[in-house]
Amino acid sequence: MAAEIARVEQRDAVAMQLYEQAIQAARGSGFVHNEALATERAARFYAARGFERIARTYMRDARTCYLQWGALGKARQLDELYSQLLAEDPGSDATRTVLTRGEQLDLSTVIKVLQAVSGETELEKLITALMRLGLEHAGAERGLLILPQGSGYRIEAEAAIARETVTVALRRADVGAADLPMSTLYYVLRTREIVLLRDATAENPFSDDEYLRQHRVRSLLCMPLLKQTRLIGVIYLENNLTSGVFTPARMALLELLASEAAISLENSRLYGQLREREARLRRLVEANVVGIVIAGLDGRIIDANDAFLRIVGYDREDVGAGLPRWTDLTPNEWHALDEERVALVQATGVAEPYEKEFFKKDGTRVPVLVGSALFEDGQNEGVAFVVDLTDRKQAEAAARESKRRYDEIRMQLAHANRVATVGQFSASIAHEINQPLAGILMNASTGLRMLADDLPNVQGARETLARTVRDANRASDVIRRLRALYGKTTPTTEPLDINQAIREVLVLSNAELQDHGVILDLRLSDDLPALEGDRIQLQQVLLNLVRNAVDAMSTSEAGPRRLRISTEAAESSTLVAVEDSGPGVTPADVARIFDSFYSTKSGGLGVGLSICRGIIEAHRGKLWVTHATPHGAIFQFTVPSMEQKP
Secondary structure (H helix, E strand, O other), rough: HHHHHHHHHHHHHHHEEEEEHHHHHHHHHHHHHHHHHHHHHHHHHHHOOOOOHHEEEEHHHHHHHHHHHHOOOHHHHHHHHHOOOOOOOOOOOOEEEEEEEEEEEEEHHHHHHHHHHHOOOHHHHHHHHHHHHOOOOOOOOOEEEEEEEEOEEEEEEEEEEEEEEEEEEEEEEEOOOOOOHHHHHHHHHHHOOOOEEEEOOOOOOOOOOOOOOOHHHOOEEEEEEEEEEEEEEEEEEOOOOOOOOOOOOHHHHHHHHHHHHHHHHHHHHHHHHHHHHHHHHHHHHHOOOOOOEEEEEEOEEEOOHHHHHHOOOOOHHHHHHHHOOOOOOHHHHHHHHHHHHHHHHHHEEEEEEEEEEEEOOOOOOOEEEEEEEEOOOOEEEEEEEEEOOOHHHHHHHEEEHHHHHHHHHHHHHHHHHHHHHHHHHHHHHHHHHHHHHHHHHHHOOOOOOOOOOOOHHHHHHHHHHHHHHHHHHHHHHHHHHHHHHHHHOOOEEEEEHHHHHHHHHHHHHHHHHHHOOOOEEEOOOOOOOEEEEEEHHHHHHHHHHHHHHHHHHHOOOOOEEEEEEEEEEOOOEEEEEEEOOOOOOOOOHHHHOOOOOOOOOOOOOEEEEEHHHHHHHHOOEEEEEEEEEOOOOOEEEEEEEEHHOO
């Protein structure tokens, strides 16, 4: 029995030694949670063996470490399970102190700190008060406040003690390795846990940080500022003279300060955003770029800027006397639309801009564009933005009147152009017919004189009458061909050599080609199908296309003037192409160039190509134009072969 007791005592002694070694190792690690776990295990061990005094000491140390770590739930669990070990001495006065971590904090100090932080909403003053209180009550020599900025963090303020006075400087600088041990900052940002080094010169998880080696920091505290689980910022404190300055009592006060600071910093940020939004809205209102009116859905106008007053013709004195309701400013025919918009605002909080009218003070009307929104859901007041549309309406009316006048003038010009064209065309026809008519008149007069002589010249009169018949037939032929052309009757057809017809046209045009320096490139195919058509009309088409090509090249100075005329056999037809090296045709011209009275030439009548198209279509062919490469135009037409004639 005695041997068994000896073995138990020997085993307990070894266990006690191991627990003591574990506690010392945990304290040397610099991690408060390691110390909390080690001291709690030791307290349970000693309590189980009846060493109540030792167990009480270790349990209180464990509770203090859990609170320092921020594990409040674990501390409450110890209070419930080991209430006897953690009971306070009867002499403590709860009316004068706050019990935290087994030590006592002065209640007046706590109240002073909390009031100084919670009572400030201006960010710069709050930061200054926070840093000053932190250094005054923490025992630190230097401190930094680090706040989020964009996707990173920056130093907002730096505090230091000089000649027993705390000075605070607002730095607003990027965080760097020269400001603090970055490894501790990264740890806090990642874990949201406190880093407390009672003696930073001893071996700890952050000993490799260059900042700790260079500055010989003794006591270090890096504490997150948390609002619920969201990181608001980080406070960094250090003391280079003394180890262990961040005692449990000071830590308790700093945690209270950090908790209140997180709330105050968040509130200050929100207040700042609110003030900024109010300032922006105020600048918009006072800029008077658009009319702004604050009103109720029932029609009350609560306030308005000068721009709105100018729109409706009222002045600032009318605001003090009470403006009319916006429903009274609205003409009756707009009330139904207003009711729809009010229902939309009540349902969604926003009404898209819409046009309406307001009565001005003098009784006239002003067109406006109105958009509105409620301040908050469920309220009956909101803001409306009003834009004066008078200038726009006047511009629209002027544009409509201008378009009307333009259309009217265009129609008048088109009519005048048609009249002029018809006049010129009639003059051309009269010139063609005038020659045979003049011959008829002269021959008839001559024949009458010959017959009126005393000795009538019957033979001469006979010859004169023969010439009269010839001239009459000539005039009749001109009229017949014009009627055939414009009446789109079937042309007089005969077997036709298109190459020979082209050569005859070029003989007539040779002088004109030489005068304009045109180089002719003739490529006529000998292997063409037999054709049948009206030689005169087809030659008229060719002559018109050649003259158009010469006119187009005469206006261009780009390179030599070349005219290429070619023929080739196509599908059951003959293809004739006239290509020039002029400026070419635009897509707009291609679409209209064959229309009657449309011309690309300043002095053109606009009937030549229209007549050409009519002639080709009467021959059951097709006439079209394309742009040549690199420049110029190609007019092409086809004439079906004799086998394709019906």
